[in-house]
Amino acid sequence: PTSNIWWMGTLYGAYLFFMMIEFVMLQKEQHRTATMFGLAGLLTGVVAHSNLGAVFGLLNAREFWHGPYMPIYFITSAAMSGCVAIIFFTYLAYRANGWEFSDDIKKSLSAVAKMGALMMAIILFFTSWKMITGVTGNPPGKYEAIQALLSGPYAVNFWIGEVALGMIIPFVLILAVRGNNMRVLFIASVAGMIGIFFMRYDLVIVGQLVPHYHGMGMVDYPSLFTYSPTFHEWVITLGGFAFCGFLFLAGERLFRGHLTEDH
Known part of the structure; x- marks a missing residue:
């Protein structure tokens, strides 16, 4: 019971x-x-979700993860991912069944989109300060990981995947239509879901890139580890996405999950 993994x-x-x-x-x-x-x-x-953040935040040996920020970040990002997932799957369900959006559904999705935009703004705020504190004073262990995101091998993942697709683009799209255009909200949800994937990917991988012996001047040892997904990891990931899609479509046919009114 003293293990965060057990509680998870x-x-x-x-x-x-x-x-x-x-x-x-x-x-x-x-x-x-x-x-x-x-x-x-x-x-x-x-x-x-807060306990899952604590799994990372309580690891003193990994400065990139360590700190009270992680549980709050996980709760906020979970709320954001829930909002974009609701829009994404509801839109797919209505289009797959040939239904038209009623005014009540549009109002509901609009409220969900605005909540998601709020969560994106909060995550952008947290991310900005995480980057600032990670480079100010060159904190050992954390500075190297932050640089890998800002200008290193994971800069494309961070700036395009996390910042652009995960926060800026969906936030701007939702504000531009004030949460009232269903097609634009769907595009924003797709961008948000891709961005969340990169957020989680970078969080897990970059946090393990800095060796424990960094800064010791050891010869013939890398300053940063390298990683690239293997073929089997790609297959497992794509298979997981396909399985989730199958369960969603099967649930729509078996339980008529979104059939809450006459269409």
Whole structure:
């Protein structure tokens, strides 16, 4: 119980359990019970995401990860990813079934988009200060990792993947249409989901690039480790995306998940 990894499995297990019960209650149209389990799932999810951030933030040996910033970052990025995922999958469901968006659905998605834009602004704020504190004073271990993102081998991932696709482009698109154009919101959600992938990829990889012996002047040892995904890792990743897509389409056909009104 003193391990964050142990708590991660326990909390995410409880999170999934509450979501499953909520889904069953919604199918049975027991909305009051579904609301109770949904609230329990929400609270458990917040704790689970913050604990996941603590898995990284409590690692003193990795300066790029270490600090109280990580649990807050994980909660905020989870809220952002949830907003863009709702827009993305709802749009796909309506287009796949040939349905038209009602005014109520448009209002709901508009509210979700505005919430997502707020989360993007907060993440951009956090990211800016993380970069500033990472280069000010050249903190050992952290400075090298930050430079790998800003101007090193992961600069394209950071500036195009994280900043442009993950924050700037969807934020500007949502504000430009004030959350009212469904097609533009879908484009923003696609950009946001790609950006979130790069956020997580860079977070995990760059945090492990700096060797523990950095700064010791050791001969014939790299100042930064290198990494590139193998063929098997690509296959597993693409297979995971395909499996999620299959489950989504199967769920639409079996449970009619988005059929909440006449179309």
